[in-house]
Amino acid sequence: MGPVAFDASLWDEPTTGIGLYARCLASGLENRGVRLLRLGARVSGEDPRGRMGRTTYVLGRLPQALRDSEAPLYHALGNFNLPLVRIPGKAYVVTVHDLIPLRMPETVSRAYRWQFRLWLARSVQVADRIVCVSACTRDDLLARHPEVAHKVTVVHNGVDHVDRYALDATTEDFLRSLSLPQRFVLYAGSLDVRKNVSLVLDALERLKARGRPATLVLAGQSWFGSGSVESRVGRMRAEGHDIRPLGYQSEPVFYELMRRATVFAFPSKYEGFGLPPLEAMRLGTPAIVSTTGATPEVCGEAALAVRPDDAEGLAEAMDRLLRSDTERRRWAEEGRRHAARFTWARCAEGTLEAYESALRR
Structure with a gap:
């Protein structure tokens, strides 16, 4: 196989789920001897886009960059961002992480929803192979585009990237400054409506009403629709919640907080994969997830699961783990064992098979 033209549009940006996927998959592919040409990063790689926006780059400049490239294949990593036209002699692969803008339209802006719908429809038509990160995402995609079933393969993400982050003095000093209690609940991720942080807050209120208050740490950025959660957090802190x-x-x-947390609560209403709870499990922290989306597929029976509307169930699960060393050890061991199956080497192997299949078309 020749070099692979690799979507690097998020390479120089703050880390998001897709950006993490790009970096970890790239490392796994390069470890298997694949030479990557990183196209479309802001300042790095073989064809940096500079001040040009990511969409403008893909639609305007990327087609010519592919024509000029020696790479026989281009891999787009962001759900739908393939060029709109086929380039003679070039195979296309696209990774679809989720269809949340179509399944839960209220969680994104109207403009992005339309962009997603139209560009995804075109991308799956021009793609030679479509990589879905879960069977759940595959099923969502085929419910809308059954005609592309012959192109789709499922390749799970890895999670062993968390192993590379050792505790350093700067991180230690920062965490010490937080004066966190010995036991706390962690939610890590964006604060948008889909992530269902409000259910964690509901559970927190129930525990305090029973005389068993818990500390909640929120590690995540604001996102579309997060204002109501942030306002409620402010009110609850004023009422004495920690x-x-x-x-x-x-x-x-981020990962040291996961490692130190007593419980990781992630009752998201929907995930195309659900990496954060798997990261916590890899680090030995018991996770509580919801019964919807891809998290049952990804976390299996190694995480506690509650319905995304079951605040009482979440409160009970949090309380059990906060109060019982035996329960925590049991779920920590199950989680580590289960998460060990998900590696970026296996993800790279499955992705390479998709490349080879695309090149044979």
């Missing part, structure tokens, strides 16, 4: 909103954190802090 809630620590930390905002976006660097990877060393």
